[in-house]
Amino acid sequence: MRYLPLDTEDRRAMLDVVGAKAIDDLFADVPADALNPPLDLPDHAGEFAVERQMAAMAARNRAAGAGPFFVGAGAYKHHVPATVDHIIQRSEFLTSYTPYQPEIAQGTLQYLFEFQTQVASLTGMDVANASMYDGSTACAEAALMARRVTRRDGIVMSGGLHPHYESVTRMNGGLVGGKASVSEASPDGKDNVIDLITDETACVIVQTPDVFGNVVDLEPIAKAAQDKGALLVAVVTEIVSLGALKSPGEMGADIVVGEGQSIGNALNFGGPYVGLFATRQKYMRNMPGRLCGETVDADGKRGFVLTLSTREQHIRRDKATSNICTNSGLCALAFTVHMTLLGETGLRKLATLNHEAACATADALSAIDGVELINDAFFNEFTLRLPKDAADVVEALAARDILAGVPGSRLWPEDESKHNLLIVAATELTQDADIEAFANALKEVL
Structure with missing residues (x-):
């Protein structure tokens, strides 16, 4: 049984149409080191060893629910029943x-x-x-x-x-x-x-x-x-x-x-x-x-x-x-x-909780010296202007186990005027303790 749809004659006919003598001619403009890059792969290992190594790599990730989490910008952490x-x-x-x-x-x-x-x-x-x-x-x-x-x-x-x-x-x-x-x-x-x-x-x-x-x-x-x-x-x-x-x-x-x-x-x-x-x-x-x-x-x-x-x-x-x-x-x-579990009443209540959490977060953070709240009206996400590069602030807060939001440089890397912007999201999962920890850590970092 043949598993490849093309045989040698088929390939030759296709190469004749495009004017190439061999398949390798189609890659003439690609550098040799890109065609055959050196592969630095470890030696093979048993299933148990591989599972342990993969688990160790996965453990380096920080789950969104592991602590204060204020990241949004198009993807939001909500409670899923x-x-x-x-x-x-x-x-x-x-x-x-x-x-x-x-x-x-x-x-x-x-x-x-x-x-x-x-x-x-x-x-x-x-x-x-x-x-x-x-x-x-x-x-x-x-x-x-x-x-x-x-x-x-x-x-x-x-x-x-x-x-x-x-x-x-x-x-x-x-x-x-x-x-x-x-x-x-x-x-x-x-x-x-x-x-x-x-x-x-x-x-x-x-x-x-x-x-x-x-x-x-x-x-x-x-x-x-x-x-x-x-x-x-x-x-x-x-x-x-x-x-x-x-x-x-x-x-x-x-x-x-x-x-x-x-x-x-x-x-x-x-x-x-x-x-x-x-x-x-x-x-x-x-x-x-x-x-x-x-x-x-x-x-x-x-x-x-x-x-x-x-x-x-x-x-x-x-x-x-x-x-x-x-x-x-x-x-x-x-x-x-x-959505069926929520119903109209539940959705409205969920939206209210989101807005209230965002207002509480915005009030706490904008009260810090040097921090400016940009928005006049928002739902559960808002933007702060910080006195320094927001990416540096995010990294410093991550070291304190607080995921503070999305820095402007992540979305507009070439627009330096937005690099001191921090986009912060709060949802129904945001607790008063999370807001307090965020505000206290931000004061230290700034």
């Missing part, structure tokens, strides 16, 4: 087959339908899909969708958009070159994004709360964009905020994307996450990803199916709505279970 983990590990979910065959995937399809309903309700939109990979790729897909809808290429991004979201949107959204412009946003929330909107703008992408923590009023931006025939894409990286703030849909957004990690999903050293995507009904057929719908079978019984998107359309390359033809299924299930 044990019930969530129990339910998502039930065999009905772990062994579910692809939802393309609804006759044996009703459980999966039903929770996806419930997930979509929850996301649409949270964002104030008409319809939501069955999730994306994460918030940043959802943002890029929104830019592509806006370009399809408006038949324009220009994208305007707020300077308050998370830099990682901006980078992914430029690359995945096909915006490399002059098709995207970014407004000048200051940490205090002042933004000239409206001034950049033109008749060639497909969409305006604005994050709220923004990367600095500022709560953004989307209504004037939505009006300015729509007056020019452009769409407003609202980005929400902290979905818990929608338990306290007006939804983007209520403020006029046309597309809402975000990161759902805060609900049901732990930090997990960076993933996996769950991207949220919702829009107005009139744009539904241009929406990427999967969409689950409710119907009835031949006997009149309720059932669920994927709808408005065939499996084959995802392999039509540039003619496809999107080349993302899957979704973060297990993470979406965890989101749905946790």
Whole structure:
């Protein structure tokens, strides 16, 4: 049996087409030391020895729950009830087959339908899909969708958009070159994004709360964009905020994307996450990803199916709505279970606890000499201006077992004007003792 799809004749035919004599010719411009780098690997060892070595390496990590933790900037530590983990590990979910065959995937399809309903309700939109990979790729897909809808290429991004979201949107959204412009946003929330909107703008992408923590009023931006025939894409990286703030849909957004990690999903050293995507009904057929719908079978019984998107359309390359033809299924299930446990009352209470913890933290830290609170309005995250480089402060506090936040240099390495900024997040897990320890240690460091 042959396991390689190409034989010698196949390779020769391909090389003839590209004008190369041998496969090695394809790598002529690659330095030899890069092609065959020396591998400094240890000798092989037994399973027990390897397990011990790997455990020792893992022990060098510091778990987010091991002490005071104030890191956010798009990924947040929240309490995930044990019930969530129990339910998502039930065999009905772990062994579910692809939802393309609804006759044996009703459980999966039903929770996806419930997930979509929850996301649409949270964002104030008409319809939501069955999730994306994460918030940043959802943002890029929104830019592509806006370009399809408006038949324009220009994208305007707020300077308050998370830099990682901006980078992914430029690359995945096909915006490399002059098709995207970014407004000048200051940490205090002042933004000239409206001034950049033109008749060639497909969409305006604005994050709220923004990367600095500022709560953004989307209504004037939505009006300015729509007056020019452009769409407003609202980005929400902290979905818990929608338990306290007006939804983007209520403020006029046309597309809402975000990161759902805060609900049901732990930090997990960076993933996996769950991207949220919702829009107005009139744009539904241009929406990427999967969409689950409710119907009835031949006997009149309720059932669920994927709808408005065939499996084959995802392999039509540039003619496809999107080349993302899957979704973060297990993470979406965890989101749905946790949101169901919370309910509307629970979500509002959770949001209140987050805001109260952030206010208490901001009050304690901004009272320290030399520390300035930038924000006028925030949810559970805010930005401090320190009298010295924030990265040095973070390192000094980490040595005291306090993870103090995200320094500006991590997000804007080339912009030295932001290197004394510290982005701090507090959640329902933040205790008074954590705040006191942070404040006392910060005084010592400064």
